[in-house]
Amino acid sequence: MCRQCEGLFQYSKRCSSTSDAECTCKEGYRCGGDGCTFCIRSCGVGQESTRSGCQACRYGTFNDQPNGSCKNWTMCSGNQVLEPGTPAKDVICKDASVNFTSVTTVPTTSLEIPFSITVPGKDVQTDTIRISLAVAGLSCIVFLLPLCICFSVWQKKKLHAVFKKMHTLEQSVQEDDACSCHFPEEEQGEYQNPGKSTELRDLLMN
Incomplete structure (x- = not known):
């Protein structure tokens, strides 16, 4: 149906x-x-x-x-x-990025090169420069490291000599101070025994 x-x-x-x-x-x-x-x-x-x-x-x-x-x-x-x-x-x-100021644009054409230009030996030169820089850096490290060690040792010896000299000078100053302390006592003894001083002077005159 x-x-x-x-x-x-x-x-x-x-x-x-x-x-x-x-x-x-x-x-x-x-x-x-x-x-x-x-x-x-x-x-x-x-x-x-x-x-x-x-x-x-x-x-x-x-x-x-x-x-x-x-x-x-x-x-x-x-x-x-x-x-x-x-x-x-x-x-x-409203689109804030829309600028209603009309700007006249001049169509420009770009020159497209359909093939790539390769410079022979460019990669080899780049590798050579990198290797040279690496060797120069290692040479500087090898040369400067002993100098730093020698300078450090020399600096320690110099500081040790200075400290030793200062210690010796300090000891000599202390000895001079100890010797100078006896002179007032001797002078004081002379003033305390005027008779002995007079007798000694008479003996020297005779």
């Missing part, structure tokens, strides 16, 4: 001995389900389909495609809105 296209349906292909009839929806409606089993009202731009039919997109949403669904407007950063949104159109934001 062939399918009957009635009501909101209309024939898109008639029934034949080899195939069944195919139905489509009348103008203002669109097919729903597999094989167009039912028809729903077609909704235009700025609308979306609901159970009760087509309904306009609520504030803050839009639909720019027929039989589409409503989507939220784009949120512009810092409320930089260039054009407000409508049920059929999204919000257009």
Whole structure:
């Protein structure tokens, strides 16, 4: 038995001995389900389909495609809105990177070389320079290391000699101070024994 296209349906292909009839929806409606089993009202731009039919997109949403669904407007950063949104159109934001000053540009052409130029022996020269620098660096290290060691040893010996000399000088100063301490006692003894001093002077005069 062939399918009957009635009501909101209309024939898109008639029934034949080899195939069944195919139905489509009348103008203002669109097919729903597999094989167009039912028809729903077609909704235009700025609308979306609901159970009760087509309904306009609520504030803050839009639909720019027929039989589409409503989507939220784009949120512009810092409320930089260039054009407000409508049920059929999204919000257009200001682009800070856009410069409206017209600039005249002169087209330039660049010369492209379809082949690469290689310099013979360039890699060999580079390797030779690197090896020479490495050898020079190692030579400096080998030469400077013994000098640093010798200088350190010489510095220690010099400091030891200076400390030894200072110690000897300090001992000699202490001995001089010890000797100088006896002279006042001798002078004091002379003043305490004036008789002995007089006798000694008489003996020397005779």
